[in-house]
Amino acid sequence: TxxxxxxxxxxxxxxxxxxxxxxxxxxxxxxxxxxxxxxxxxxxxxxxxxxxxxxxxxxxxxxxxxxxxxxxxxxxxxxxxxxxxxxxxxxxxxxxxxxxxxxxxxxxxxxxxxxxxxxxxxxxxxxxxxxxxxxxxxxxxxxxxxxxxxxxxxxxxxxxxxxxxxxxxxxxxxxxxxxxxxxxxxxxxxxxxxLGAPRESYDIGMVPQLVPSSLAFAVLAAVVFGIAARMFSGAIRVVKRFYAAHITNYVVAALVGAFVVLGTYVVFGLYDYGGLSSWLVEAGFTGTATPVDALLKLAMTALTLGAGFQGGEVTPIFGIGASLGGWLGAALGYSLGVTPAFGAALGMVGVFGSALNVPMTTILLGVDLFGGLAAPYFVIVSFVSYLVAGHRGVYPAQRIVTPKW
Amino acid sequence: TxxxxxxxxxxxxxxxxxxxxxxxxxxxxxxxxxxxxxxxxxxxxxxxxxxxxxxxxxxxxxxxxxxxxxxxxxxxxxxxxxxxxxxxxxxxxxxxxxxxxxxxxxxxxxxxxxxxxxxxxxxxxxxxxxxxxxxxxxxxxxxxxxxxxxxxxxxxxxxxxxxxxxxxxxxxxxxxxxxxxxxxxxxxxxxxxxLGAPRESYDIGMVPQLVPSSLAFAVLAAVVFGIAARMFSGAIRVVKRFYAAHITNYVVAALVGAFVVLGTYVVFGLYDYGGLSSWLVEAGFTGTATPVDALLKLAMTALTLGAGFQGGEVTPIFGIGASLGGWLGAALGYSLGVTPAFGAALGMVGVFGSALNVPMTTILLGVDLFGGLAAPYFVIVSFVSYLVAGHRGVYPAQRIVTPKW
CATH class of the missing domain: 1.10.3080.10 (Clc chloride channel)
Incomplete structure (x- = not known):
């Protein structure tokens, strides 16, 4: 060997x-x-x-x-x-x-x-x-x-x-x-x-039984999460390319990028979408966040990271996923027997896994955060959103070893 | 693509x-x-x-x-x-x-x-x-x-x-x-x-908290399971090769192989180790099975499959793993805070995964059979026993894509 x-x-x-x-x-x-x-x-x-x-x-x-x-x-x-x-x-x-x-x-x-x-x-x-x-x-x-x-x-x-x-x-x-x-x-x-680091924890609430309606919810939601992931990584790329293509001086580019972020906050009063926006995840779990919240967080993150600021992608993704999933859970919950918290949990892991192209991590993240009762749903959401999101995630350097289709 | x-x-x-x-x-x-x-x-x-x-x-x-x-x-x-x-x-x-x-x-x-x-x-x-x-x-x-x-x-x-x-x-x-x-x-x-097929179910009982002593148990048990898996696939191979090398006529070989199985049953009164031996899994969970049970089931399975009988490997492996794990749980349980049922559950998935070289399946099998609460243990047992068992499992045709070490 x-x-x-x-x-x-x-x-x-x-x-x-x-x-x-x-x-x-x-x-x-x-x-x-x-x-x-x-x-x-x-x-x-x-x-x-x-x-x-x-x-x-x-x-x-x-x-x-x-x-x-x-x-x-x-x-x-x-x-x-x-x-x-x-x-x-x-x-x-x-x-x-x-x-x-x-x-x-x-x-x-x-x-x-x-x-x-x-x-x-x-x-x-x-x-x-x-x-x-x-x-x-x-x-x-x-x-x-x-x-x-x-x-x-x-x-x-x-x-x-x-x-x-x-x-x-x-x-x-x-x-x-x-x-x-x-x-x-x-x-x-x-x-x-x-060492006593601050930790968040979320409650998935009631996990629905595996019946056709809850399965349909999971598959439908996974498609939405995959599309959101695709938009997320695409948006960062577009912003990055735009600045690189149109502004040759790097200091000017950084300055313009930062002023665009600042201007958007000020003009639209979007201060809540700055930083980690932990409230967004919580709002997702109670079903009070909307797709507009998800879109605004996506836009602010793309403008921030695209302008060259340091930080990561995952916590914004958690907020985006939880808002989308919680909203889906609230909108379809009555008819399909799911709760906003359940949808938000699927959204957190689903957008995460498909934006980063890490389907196994996705499943285990679900188990880590929400326990194993919902494991079948994590598996379904992981696989489906992974396919929907396409090959180009937030890390373009990833080696494509097995194409998705 | x-x-x-x-x-x-x-x-x-x-x-x-x-x-x-x-x-x-x-x-x-x-x-x-x-x-x-x-x-x-x-x-x-x-x-x-x-x-x-x-x-x-x-x-x-x-x-x-x-x-x-x-x-x-x-x-x-x-x-x-x-x-x-x-x-x-x-x-x-x-x-x-x-x-x-x-x-x-x-x-x-x-x-x-x-x-x-x-x-x-x-x-x-x-x-x-x-x-x-x-x-x-x-x-x-x-x-x-x-x-x-x-x-x-x-x-x-x-x-x-x-x-x-x-x-x-x-x-x-x-x-x-x-x-x-x-x-x-x-x-x-x-x-x-x-369609109403008969199904077994097992209860893992209390899952110990992730503390050093329970982790040590999982790692030690995983090493034992990996060695057992290695012995299991090795034994089938040895029996198969022995008949192939020493008896040229295939009917005679089959007859000798079958008589060896029958003779072993009769001479040692081992009828209980024939067929699926579902009792062995149950005995493992109550901590009443011993390594001798595991060894006898291993031997009878190797003699049976090595002689060319049709069937599979997994159910005997479940029996072997549950007996070993249950025995370890009973022997070390008092000092390490684990139960026979917990050890037996780890044994079922651990010997299975390392004999068949399917570490991800192992983890999900644990979640399927015993729920996600013990998922961290399934992950540990899966990885460690996978390494210990070496490259040659029960399916020699497997393509070695990534060597284990």
Whole structure:
């Protein structure tokens, strides 16, 4: 076998390095979540923070252009370095940490997993470099770093384990890294939780019996989630391309991008759609959010991330998915026997999985967040929305190993 | 993309064909389970049935040699035909149905999934041939047929869906066939259940909290399960090779093989280890089975399947896994806070998944049978036992896509 030469000592060494990376990532995730919590609270109390958007935009653009090498490629660079064995610039972790916190302070609409994955990847890469790991160990360690990041930042150890195995590819799960990713995700989550990081929790409520009407709801909803995911990743791409094509000076581009975000907030009074917008997920679960909420969150996130602000995609996606699903549940619930909370839960996992092309992670995320009773629905929603969303998700660097159709 | 040329009409056609295959398979699974129930009841009431072993052995060998082409390769042939696009001889389905029922009537120690998968594969292949499907549709339809068979015969729709996507490979999940396998497995299960097929159910009891001691139990148990899986598939191989190497005449070989099984039963009074041995699973859950039970069931199954009797591997594996796991739970339970039922549940899925090299199916099988509360344990057991069991499972035809280490 390919790694036949590797002996037990090397495996044990890799296990220890995985645990080390995961523990470090756990601390980093705790620090990041705590900072986010602080700046979000501060911004919600001081609306003036939004005025920082242009400064943060320009600072981010300048920092990455001047010192970041290709770190601005974010998770795409992590994917490339994991698959190819190249190294991640060490500045990636501190840059994305600082700039993501700044994004949230200034009310940019963004998430957390991008930041976490880049920190996890950077830590893993630094350790890999230090111990001169070979190509295979390097890949496994980086995947484990991704798992620790996801498990730690979202408090979802099973989903985290699969995310590391799945994120770099479309249509492939890297089984080989399985035990390392599993260990990393559990350790990352345990450390982050033990340090007292703030955690959200949601209640799926009553899970409907598997009957034709509830199955029909799941399939219909999954199609909607897949389309939303497609629109989400497409919108970010369009905004990014537009600025790149029409403005040659990068400082001007960042400034224009930031002013567009700021202007949209001010003109339409959309401040609630800035930052993480955790309220949106809650509104989805009570069935009080609408597709307009989903669309506005999608637009603000595309404008923010498309303009080059740091942050992630997943938390906005949770808000979009929960609003859409909760609305579907409220609209069709009476006739199909489902609740808004159930629809919102499916929406969270469905839009997530199809936007990121990670169908197995999707299923386990559902189990992590809402327990296994609804597992059949998570499986159905995952597979159907995965197909509907097409091949191009939020990470263009993903290697298409098995085309979807 | 590879299948870019395929239009919506073709996809819809394939969906209809998948539903058709799954419905037919559901009926076949019901018929098979009903026959098994009848012959098992009859044999348990009439010990003399064991005397049929030599006749059944010789009949099976003659039938397959004379009319079966390479159908005697069983699931390995289904794997080859799925991956390569070749066709399955139509006689495979009736032959394995009749000969498997005969095996169980005569008390051979065997299971059910082999029979079901071969029937499902044959039905799917016949439909594929009739509609002249291209290479891709052929593969998807055969995988769906495998899913319908597994979902139908075990009443586990989620595990069935993944089994079709996973059975043909080591270290690969065929995502592309996902929705087809999902549909097939649910339809197969629904039809089989609606027709009133006999179903087993087991209770995992109390699921321990995820603490270091219960984690340690899961990892230790997974190592034991992986070793058991390795011994199981190795033992069948050894018996098969022994007869092939030492007896040139195939009728004599079958006769000797059958007499060895019969002799072992009679001399050691092991009649309880014949057939499905459903009692063994129950004994595992109460913690009253021992490693000796597991070893005896393993030996009888290896002697039976190695001698060329038809049937499957999974139900004996469930018995072996439940006895081992239940015994571990009883032996270590007091100190590690786990119960025999919990250990038995882990054992069922752990030995299954690592003997068949299907780690994702393993996790979903646990969720299907025991609910999602224990999902973290199923994930851990699946990954660890998968690694321990090595590359050669009970299906040597599996394509090794990603080596385990």
């Amino acid at each position: 390919i790694r036949g030469a590797r002996n037990a000592w090397q495996s044990l060494r890799l296990f220890s390095l995985v645990a080390l990376v995961a523990a470090l990532m756990g601390v980093a995730a705790w620090a990041f979540l705590t900072c986010l919590d602080a700046v979000t609270g501060f911004r919600e109390a001081h609306l003036i923070c939004f005025a920082l958007l242009p400064a943060v935009g320009v600072f981010t653009a300048w920092l990455y252009r001047r010192y970041g090498k290709d770190a601005a490629r974010g998770n795409n660079l992590v994917i490339d370095c994991t698959v190819s064995g190249r190294h991640i610039p060490p500045v990636m972790a501190p840059f994305t940490f600082v700039c993501s916190v700044a994004t949230h302070l200034a009310g940019g609409s963004a998430g957390r997993e991008g930041t976490a994955v880049q920190i996890g990847g950077t830590i893993a890469d630094a350790v890999s470099r230090l111990f001169k790991l070979d190509e295979y160990d390097h890949q496994d360690l980086l995947m484990a770093g991704i798992s620790a990041a996801f498990g730690g930042v979202f408090g979802t150890p099973l989903a985290g384990a699969f995310f590391g195995m799945e994120m770099c590819f479309v249509g492939k799960l890297q089984y080989r890294a399985g035990v390392y990713c599993l260990l990393a995700s559990f350790v990352g989550d345990a450390v982050t939780t033990a | 590879i299948r870019g040329a395929r239009n919506a009409w073709q996809s819809l056609r394939l969906f209809s064909l998948v539903a058709l295959v799954a419905a037919l398979m559901g009926v076949a699974a019901w018929a098979f389970l009903t026959c098994l129930d009848a012959v098992t009841g009859f044999r348990e009431a009439h010990l003399i049935c064991f005397a049929l072993l030599p006749a059944v052995g010789v009949f099976t060998a003659w039938l397959y040699r004379r009319y079966g082409k390479d159908a005697a390769r069983g699931n390995n042939l289904v794997i080859d035909c799925t991956v390569s696009g070749r066709h399955i001889p139509p006689v495979m389905a009736p032959f394995t149905f009749v000969c498997s029922v005969a095996t169980h009537l005569a008390g051979g120690s065997a299971g059910r999934e082999g029979t079901a998968v071969q029937i499902g594969g044959t039905i799917a292949d016949a439909v594929s041939r009739l509609f002249k499907l291209d290479e891709y549709d052929h593969q998807d339809l055969l995988m769906a047929g495998i899913s319908a068979a597994f979902g139908g015969v075990f009443g586990t729709p989620l595990a069935g869906a993944f089994f079709g996507m996973e059975m043909c490979f080591v270290g690969k999940l065929q995502y592309r066939a996902g929705v087809y396998c999902l549909l097939a497995s649910f339809v197969g299960d629904a039809v089989t259940t609606a």
